[in-house]
Amino acid sequence: MEVEVPGYxxxxxxxxxxxxxxxxxxxxxxxxxxxDGALYNPKAEKSITKIKKTIERARTAGMPVWFTRxxxxxxxxxxxVWGEHVVEGSFGWEIAEELKPEANDRIIDKAHYDxxxxxxxxxxxxxxxxxxxxxxxxxxNICIHYTAASAAxxxxxxxxxxxxxxxxxxxxxxxxxxxxxxxxxxxxxxxxNIKFV
Numbered sequence: 001m002e003v004e005v006p007g008y009x010x011x012x013x014x015x016x017x018x019x020x021x022x023x024x025x026x027x028x029x030x031x032x033x034x035x036d037g038a039l040y041n042p043k044a045e046k047s048i049t050k051i052k053k054t055i056e057r058a059r060t061a062g063m064p065v066w067f068t069r070x071x072x073x074x075x076x077x078x079x080x081v082w083g084e085h086v087v088e089g090s091f092g093w094e095i096a097e098e099l100k101p102e103a104n105d106r107i108i109d110k111a112h113y114d115x116x117x118x119x120x121x122x123x124x125x126x127x128x129x130x131x132x133x134x135x136x137x138x139x140x141n142i143c144i145h146y147t148a149a150s151a152a153x154x155x156x157x158x159x160x161x162x163x164x165x166x167x168x169x170x171x172x173x174x175x176x177x178x179x180x181x182x183x184x185x186x187x188x189x190x191x192x193n194i195k196f197v
Contacts, residue, residue: 005174008181010162013193018063021159022130025051025067026115026137026144028099031085031092033138038085038092043166044138048098051136051164054191055099061196064128067101068121069093070143071109078111113143116150125156132157134194136164141176152184161191 028051031037033044055065070086071093072078079085086093101107108121115121125133133156135148144165148158160180167173180186 003171005171005178006182008178008188011187011189011193013195014159014187014189015195015197016063016132016134016159018058018061018196020129020131021134021157022064022066022125022128022132023055023058023134023136024115024147025055025065025099026135026147027068027070027086027139028096028137029070029086029092030094030096031090033096034092036091039082041138041166041168043168047136047138047164047166048096050191052098054134054136054161054164054194057194057196058134059102063196064104064106064130065101066106066108067095067099068108068110068115068137068143068147069095071111076111112146114146114150115143116147116154122154130156132159134159134161136161136191138166139172140165140167141172141179145176145180148180148186149184152186158184158186159194160186160188161194162188164191 058065071088108119110119133151151158
């Protein structure tokens with residue numbers, strides 16, 4: 001069966017206030033991005049270099065950079081779906097070395113797809129007076145999608161740098177971006193066309 005994904009707009013350029021937005025890197029952990037990872041995704045690994053460049057640009061502009069870290073313990077119910085992965089304290093749980101958080105960055109540990117669910121993320125964003133999130137990382141139709149949806153439901157603007165997001169299949173990637181753009185008006189743009197002001 002073939003399914004055609006409806007089109008969506010990729011903006012030519014977006015200007016972002018470094019004081020009002022935050023760069024959120026979702027689940028760029030060894031189990032997802034390293035060849036030895038339990039759920040290795042080659043497309044996620046290929047996005048590391050561009051994500052690193054965007055992180056550097058954001059830091060230079062004074063924009064906060066935060067990371068989510070999928071975190072599971074022994075016998076987590078999610079293992080019935082995906083098998084054992086990102087077990088707390090393991091190599092697979094760690095954020096990719098190339099993207100290693102710095103002292104001023106924040107890491108949000110989460111046990112579910114949605115980084116807002118049962119975490120301190122919303123509270124910390126409000127304390128920082130953040131109005132919008134640039135959300136990048138993996139996986140487009142799972143943790144990125146549910147986190148972005150929750151952000152939009154909480155009235156945060158969502159921006160997806162389309163070249164900094166990966167999925168397991170092309171269909172998942174394009175369908176997730178369409179859904180984000182259509183359902184909660186996420187703005188889509190190439191990372192190089194985000195201007196920090």
